[in-house]
Amino acid sequence: MSELFDIKGSVALVTGASRGIGRACVRLLAEAGAIVYACARSEEALHELAAETEGVRVCVLDLRDEVMVEELASEIMEAHGRLDLLVNNAGVLGPRASLDQTSAEALREVLEVNVVGAFNVLSASYPALRAASSPRVINLSSSVGRKGRAQWGAYSISKFGVEGLSEIAADELGEDAVVVTLNPGGTATDMRAEAYPDEDPETLPSATDVAQTIVLLTRQLRAEHSGGRFSSRALFELAKTSPRGAVELP
Numbered sequence: 102m103s104e105l106f107d108i109k110g111s112v113a114l115v116t117g118a119s120r121g122i123g124r125a126c127v128r129l130l131a132e133a134g135a136i137v138y139a140c141a142r143s144e145e146a147l148h149e150l151a152a153e154t155e156g157v158r159v160c161v162l163d164l165r166d167e168v169m170v171e172e173l174a175s176e177i178m179e180a181h182g183r184l185d186l187l188v189n190n191a192g193v194l195g196p197r198a199s200l201d202q203t204s205a206e207a208l209r210e211v212l213e214v215n216v217v218g219a220f221n222v223l224s225a226s227y228p229a230l231r232a233a234s235s236p237r238v239i240n241l242s243s244s245v246g247r248k249g250r251a252q253w254g255a256y257s258i259s260k261f262g263v264e265g266l267s268e269i270a271a272d273e274l275g276e277d278a279v280v281v282t283l284n285p286g287g288t289a290t291d292m293r294a295e296a297y298p299d300e301d302p303e304t305l306p307s308a309t310d311v312a313q314t315i316v317l318l319t320r321q322l323r324a325e326h327s328g329g330r331f332s333s334r335a336l337f338e339l340a341k342t343s344p345r346g347a348v349e350l351p
């Protein structure tokens with residue numbers, strides 16, 4: 102196995118950091134010693150997170166605003182000269198509806214955040230990622246981004262876009278970079294509650310459980326994984342059957 106990625110001292114950017122999976126991910130990465138740029142629109146939630154966790158830098162922005170995203174990428178480049186890890190996690194659900202019940206406007210709104218927003222961050226980060234010695238990019242996808250399913254219209258289409266974005270970046274960023282998608286699976290967050298209002302969140306993995314799989318991926322990804330698709334459920338199983346710290350990705 103090649104050397105593990107060292108989270109301590111790394112520079113990370115996590116989008117969708119104000120709640121859910123992104124917030125948990127910021128916490129775990131910062132606790133492991135990374136400098137973490139935590140992005141979202143909700144200023145108060147981000148300042149609360151930064152006050153609780155050392156090493157967190159707040160960036161209040163809407164990912165749809167490409168100028169602000171460019172400014173953030175330049176700020177990271179100026180401060181650190183590189184970006185080691187991008188967790189492209191922000192997303193919206195949009196309407197749970199069949200295609201004939203989805204308006205073009207609703208589709209556009211979801212694509213604007215989930216695809217254009219993810220594109221804005223990833224493309225603006227290219228110079229800083231290229232300046233890192235072994236950059237990692239983890240793009241949050243979904244099972245419906247890999248196989249279409251009825252009633253998941255706009256969201257499903259957007260996650261197919263994320264899968265494509267990820268494969269293109271894996272091909273473009275060169276052999277030192279590792280770019281993958283992660284399907285977190287059903288996770289107890291606001292988005293899941295919006296999609297399944299009658300479900301008991303206690304029956305689901307927590308955002309922290311999923312953030313642990315993001316940390317695991319960050320550490321263990323190797324060059325040959327680039328362009329690959331991972332799922333948190335499979336990683337939970339792998340972690341259960343492997344002795345502590347010795348997980349080897351398939």
Ligand code: NDP
Nearest residue numbers: 117119120121122141142143163164191192287288290292
């Ligand atoms: P949440 O709804 O809990 O959090 C979404 C995050 O995205 C928030 O921090 C929100 O911050 C941010 N966000 C939304 N729109 C924008 C915007 N325009 N600009 C900047 N930030 C934005 O979602 P989850 O934690 O559940 O989901 C995280 C990722 O995992 C998503 O990509 C989702 O599609 C994926 N996923 C989740 C599953 C689940 O069961 N939870 C299952 C499969 C995939 P703010 O509102 O402050 O801007």
